Amino acid sequence: ESFDEDGWFRTGDIGELDASGFLRITGRKKELIVTAAGKNVAPAPLEDRLRAHELVSQAIVLGDGRPFITALVTIDPAAFADWADEHGHARHRFEELRTGDELRGEIQAAIAHANEFVSRAESIRAFTILPHDLSIEDGELTPTLKVRRATVEQRYRDEIELLYAER
Numbered sequence: 001e002s003f004d005e006d007g008w009f010r011t012g013d014i015g016e017l018d019a020s021g022f023l024r025i026t027g028r029k030k031e032l033i034v035t036a037a038g039k040n041v042a043p044a045p046l047e048d049r050l051r052a053h054e055l056v057s058q059a060i061v062l063g064d065g066r067p068f069i070t071a072l073v074t075i076d077p078a079a080f081a082d083w084a085d086e087h088g089h090a091r092h093r094f095e096e097l098r099t100g101d102e103l104r105g106e107i108q109a110a111i112a113h114a115n116e117f118v119s120r121a122e123s124i125r126a127f128t129i130l131p132h133d134l135s136i137e138d139g140e141l142t143p144t145l146k147v148r149r150a151t152v153e154q155r156y157r158d159e160i161e162l163l164y165a166e167r
Helices: 043-051 077-086 101-115 149-155 157-165
Strands: 013-017 023-028 056-062 069-075 124-129
Touching: 043 056, 043 069, 043 101, 056 149, 069 077, 069 101, 069 157, 101 124, 124 157, 149 157
Parallel strands: 069 124
Antiparallel strands: 013 023, 056 069
8 A cells, every 4th residue: 555556655845857867856735735726736846946935934835726826925024125125115104005016027937937936827917925924923824934825825815715706
């Protein structure tokens, strides 16, 4: 039972073989999102690509049992200060710019880049920028800085519902 029909050891990891035959781990099976249409989506690769953007601190990809994939994004406070300075918004606070077209455009570009690597069914179609970064103190991150997905989904359920209501 520990091995599948092809002889692979069942670790619970999800991966892909590259052209040279090397296995690259891309996520955990227990973290798979299954959309309403039955599409299996590993959130980790999308989240990793989003976090690679200089402004993004955390990204939580959602869509389990939903018609499409969405994301909650938090902004790195230090990177935001630099960005705001460069774009002539040094006097503005994050709360003022969070829903503005310019910051949303930056995050939309990061999402478009992440979506280049997945199929349409796996792509992020809507997102929201959360009002603050996730923290250990608020119980949203573990001491090792992993996102507590259930806590975040519960805390931001209203924002998540809006993402699906707007489409």
